[in-house]
Amino acid sequence: MSTTEAAPARRGRPGYDRDGMLAVIVEAFNDHGYDATSLGIIAQRLGLSKSAVYHHFSSKEEMLELALEKALGSLQEVFDAPEAASGPIDMRIRHVLRGAVTVACGQLPYLTLLLRLRGNTDVERRAMQRRRELDQRLRRLFELARDDDSVRDDIDPGLAERLTFGMVNSIVEWYRPEGPLSPEQLADAVVAFVRSGLRVSETRDFR
Amino acid sequence: MSTTEAAPARRGRPGYDRDGMLAVIVEAFNDHGYDATSLGIIAQRLGLSKSAVYHHFSSKEEMLELALEKALGSLQEVFDAPEAASGPIDMRIRHVLRGAVTVACGQLPYLTLLLRLRGNTDVERRAMQRRRELDQRLRRLFELARDDDSVRDDIDPGLAERLTFGMVNSIVEWYRPEGPLSPEQLADAVVAFVRSGLRVSETRDFR
Numbered sequence: 001m002s003t004t005e006a007a008p009a010r011r012g013r014p015g016y017d018r019d020g021m022l023a024v025i026v027e028a029f030n031d032h033g034y035d036a037t038s039l040g041i042i043a044q045r046l047g048l049s050k051s052a053v054y055h056h057f058s059s060k061e062e063m064l065e066l067a068l069e070k071a072l073g074s075l076q077e078v079f080d081a082p083e084a085a086s087g088p089i090d091m092r093i094r095h096v097l098r099g100a101v102t103v104a105c106g107q108l109p110y111l112t113l114l115l116r117l118r119g120n121t122d123v124e125r126r127a128m129q130r131r132r133e134l135d136q137r138l139r140r141l142f143e144l145a146r147d148d149d150s151v152r153d154d155i156d157p158g159l160a161e162r163l164t165f166g167m168v169n170s171i172v173e174w175y176r177p178e179g180p181l182s183p184e185q186l187a188d189a190v191v192a193f194v195r196s197g198l199r200v201s202e203t204r205d206f207r
Numbered sequence: 208m209s210t211t212e213a214a215p216a217r218r219g220r221p222g223y224d225r226d227g228m229l230a231v232i233v234e235a236f237n238d239h240g241y242d243a244t245s246l247g248i249i250a251q252r253l254g255l256s257k258s259a260v261y262h263h264f265s266s267k268e269e270m271l272e273l274a275l276e277k278a279l280g281s282l283q284e285v286f287d288a289p290e291a292a293s294g295p296i297d298m299r300i301r302h303v304l305r306g307a308v309t310v311a312c313g314q315l316p317y318l319t320l321l322l323r324l325r326g327n328t329d330v331e332r333r334a335m336q337r338r339r340e341l342d343q344r345l346r347r348l349f350e351l352a353r354d355d356d357s358v359r360d361d362i363d364p365g366l367a368e369r370l371t372f373g374m375v376n377s378i379v380e381w382y383r384p385e386g387p388l389s390p391e392q393l394a395d396a397v398v399a400f401v402r403s404g405l406r407v408s409e410t411r412d413f414r
Contacts, residue, residue: 033243142405151407152399152405154399155396155405160400160405162381163400164374164405166374170376189362193404198349200359
């Protein structure tokens with residue numbers, strides 16, 4: 001898993017930019033857990049000395065913050081887009097779902113890092129707080145949808161949000177960019193699933 | 208989080224049975240990660256000496272194996288039940304979904320442990336293999352449902368299985384037994400979501 005993605009063939013050579021370094025670092029965080037990833041491990045993976053690493057990043061916390069920003073900033077953009085702010089509520093939800101799936105596929109290691117945080121440092125706690133605020137924004141959309149009767153009223157908007165994000169977030173567990181499914185196809189499938197479920201039959205007589 | 212559940216008030220006192228010890232141990236595994244949980248940490252949490260711990264468990268791997276069995280054995284029972292083996296395919300899927308949600312709620316810390324395995328030991332790899340086999344059994348049910356046209360054909364059965372188990376497994380991230388939602392209510396909501404999605408409208412004209 002750790003060797004297939006981000007494959008930085010130029011490990012430690014000139015031309016290794018900060019983003020490229022961050023990709024290697026986040027891989028180390030995901031393999032060992034943030035707490036257990038020493039600067040020694042990071043320097044070794046980058047093929048650099050510790051002091052060379054410190055030339056680019058002031059601390060391990062700064063690396064974490066930058067890595068988390070990739071996931072959180074991208075998700076925030078999705079929610080801040082005009083398509084999420086106005087128009088029929090159903091289309092606003094669709095925009096957010098498609099955007100969240102696209103972020104999951106495109107920022108996969110960074111979202112993985114975000115989802116596995118344990119909250120042991122301030123940086124982690126701030127990121128978890130931002131994640132909760134985004135959760136609440138999806139919940140708010142489901143509340144609006146319930147208010148205009150476009151979603152079922154037997155599933156609480158908070159529960160709908162949790163199950164929906166649970167489904168979307170699970171994508172990081174198995175999605176591989178080199179696999180058969182494009183992010184767009186996956187986004188279509190998730191939107192379809194969330195909207196109308198898996199059944200062909202439209203009857204709702206048993207539950 | 209770690210102190211609310213399993214609350215073993217009799218920590219280290221007589222009457223502490225193997226299951227009670229296991230509940231404390233799995234909490235330690237989930238807090239620190241299996242690899243990072245030393246026998247010292249376990250003994251301290253149990254309020255026992257290391258040799259007393261060894262009186263009950265032959266090794267840390269045995270503890271892991273017993274803990275994982277709680278989740279895997281329960282899930283396996285769900286799939287092995289007669290309700291999963293015969294009858295209308297829709298009801299077989301319903302049985303499995305309800306059972307999986309019930310296991311997620313009832314064996315919460317044990318399922319959490321299973322879902323976070325990294326596969327560094329034989330015990331972990333065997334458990335992950337058993338988990339994959341259960342995934343495949345749900346996938347097989349979705350294949351059967353597609354064959355008799357009871358689920359939509361624009362979502363591949365493998366993808367349907369992943370998104371569905373993604374939703375179900377995410378329950379361990381937030382479900383609290385002392386919260387407002389009973390396992391039965393949550394199972395109803397998941398079955399409803401998976402079957403027919405969140406929308407009230409039955410039209411499927413945009414996607």
